[in-house]
Amino acid sequence: MNTKEVTAKQILSRSKVFAYALNPYIGCSYGCTYCYARFMRRFTGHGDKWGEFVDVKVNASELLEKEIRLKKVARVWVSGVCDPYQPVEGRCRLTRRCLEILTENGWPVTVQTKSPLVLRDLDLLKRSESAEVGLTVTTADDAVRSMFEPRAPSVGDRINALATLHSEGVKTFAMIAPILPGADGLAEMLTGKVDHVLIDRMNYHHADRIYRKYGVEWARSEGFFIRQGRDLRRAFEGEGIPCEILF
Numbered sequence: 001m002n003t004k005e006v007t008a009k010q011i012l013s014r015s016k017v018f019a020y021a022l023n024p025y026i027g028c029s030y031g032c033t034y035c036y037a038r039f040m041r042r043f044t045g046h047g048d049k050w051g052e053f054v055d056v057k058v059n060a061s062e063l064l065e066k067e068i069r070l071k072k073v074a075r076v077w078v079s080g081v082c083d084p085y086q087p088v089e090g091r092c093r094l095t096r097r098c099l100e101i102l103t104e105n106g107w108p109v110t111v112q113t114k115s116p117l118v119l120r121d122l123d124l125l126k127r128s129e130s131a132e133v134g135l136t137v138t139t140a141d142d143a144v145r146s147m148f149e150p151r152a153p154s155v156g157d158r159i160n161a162l163a164t165l166h167s168e169g170v171k172t173f174a175m176i177a178p179i180l181p182g183a184d185g186l187a188e189m190l191t192g193k194v195d196h197v198l199i200d201r202m203n204y205h206h207a208d209r210i211y212r213k214y215g216v217e218w219a220r221s222e223g224f225f226i227r228q229g230r231d232l233r234r235a236f237e238g239e240g241i242p243c244e245i246l247f
C-alpha cells in the first residue's frame with residue numbers, strides 16, 4: 001500500500017447527497033471491485049491502481065476548524081469517495097478528530113462505512129443528537145462479499161457494528177448498494193439493528209468491468225436490480241423498517 005501524507009487546500013466539499021462531504025483520505029485501501037470513487041485516481045493524478053494508494057490529509061482538522069466558521073451549519077457526509085474508517089484511520093485518527101470538531105460545534109453528521117472501527121468513536125457519536133451511521137452491506141453471503149469486496153470487513157462484522165450502535169442509541173441505517181446476489185436474508189439479519197434502509201444498484205460503468213472480469217451476467221441486467229430491490233423492500237417493510245430504493 002502506497003501511503004503518503006498530503007496537505008489539502010479544502011476539506012468540506014459541496015455534495016449532491018448532503019450539503020457537504022468530508023473525505024479525510026484520498027483513495028481507499030478496501031479497493032472494492034465496483035467502487036464508483038475510482039475516478040479519484042485520474043482526478044488526483046495517481047498512477048497506482050485503485051485500492052493501492054491512500055493519501056492522508058494531515059491538515060484535515062485544521063482546515064475544518066477554519067471552514068466551519070465561514071459556513072452555515074449543515075449536514076456533513078463522512079465520507080463519500082473514501083471509507084472514513086479504512087485501516088489507516090486506526091493509526092491516523094483524522095476521521096475521529098474531524099467528528100469531534102463537527103459534533104462539538106453542533107454540525108449534523110452522516111457517517112458511512114464498511115468498517116467496525118467506527119465503534120471506536122461511539123463516545124462521540126452518542127454525544128451528538130443528530131449523528132447517524134450507515135454500514136454498507138451489499139449481500140448476506142460472505143462468499144459473495146469476498147468476491148467483490150475482498151479487503152473489506154465481513155458481513156457479520158458490519159451487522160454486529162450496526163447492532164452495537166443501535167443498542168447504544170445511535171441512529172443507524174444500512175446502505176445496500178450495490179445489491180449483490182445473496183441479499184435475500186438481509187431483512188431478517190438487520191431487524192432491530194437499523195432505523196431505515198437504502199437500496200441502490202450497480203453503477204453500470206463498473207458493472208461492465210466486473211462482467212468482463214468475472215463473467216457475472218446479472219451485473220448488466222436491469223431486471224436483476226429491479227426484482228431484487230422490490231423483493232428486499234417488501235421484506236424490510238414486512239419487518240416494519242422503512243426502506244427506500246434509490247434507482
Ligand code: SF4
Pocket residue numbers: 028029030031032034035036037080081082083114152
Ligand atoms: S469501501 Fe467504499 S470507497 Fe472504499 S473501495 Fe469500497 S466502495 Fe470504494
